Amino acid sequence: MGLRHPQTDQIRLEDVFTALSNPMRLKVVRTLAESGPTPCGSLLDGVPKSTLTHHWRVLREGGLIRQEALGREYTLTLRRADLDERFPGLLDAVLRAARVPAPG
């Protein structure tokens, strides 16, 4: 059975913000924006697998990423075009904001 991904017109803004409300998930979004599709094993070193699985699900169900099996591993891809279609300008603003240093 495939993993659930919302269709573009079914992406909910509150779910996008839920996906972005965690520093690790925000970091993954930034990395995918900069590096393109990435095997999920290369993201977030030293984080327990169950935690990773949770983060991929929240990102996926929020409509932020596609999670697809490639060989024995999942590859994560930012749904940039879908997000730009659904909420024009939002992802760019988020990525700019994510480059602002966090409070010390």
Place this chain on the structure above:
Amino acid sequence: MGLRHPQTDQIRLEDVFTALSNPMRLKVVRTLAESGPTPCGSLLDGVPKSTLTHHWRVLREGGLIRQEALGREYTLTLRRADLDERFPGLLDAVLRAARVPAPG
């Protein structure tokens, strides 16, 4: 004792997104953006007081609003200038995205 409001340079992006991750809180942000400072009793009809108190706290601690006593009631004000200073362009993109109709 006053309510806790983060200083502008202490506003955390993940807390902004947490504040925006709920449809009621997103609606309050839209209303405040359109109507200016608003007595909190005029927002979110029919919602239990304890729920409102929770939403004001998440919005306030996320740096989205100021919550100030005015007479016997609190007035809520969107921290538009502070947010624009901290994360330029983000609030405008959020308000544009919030005008996109939710999935049916």
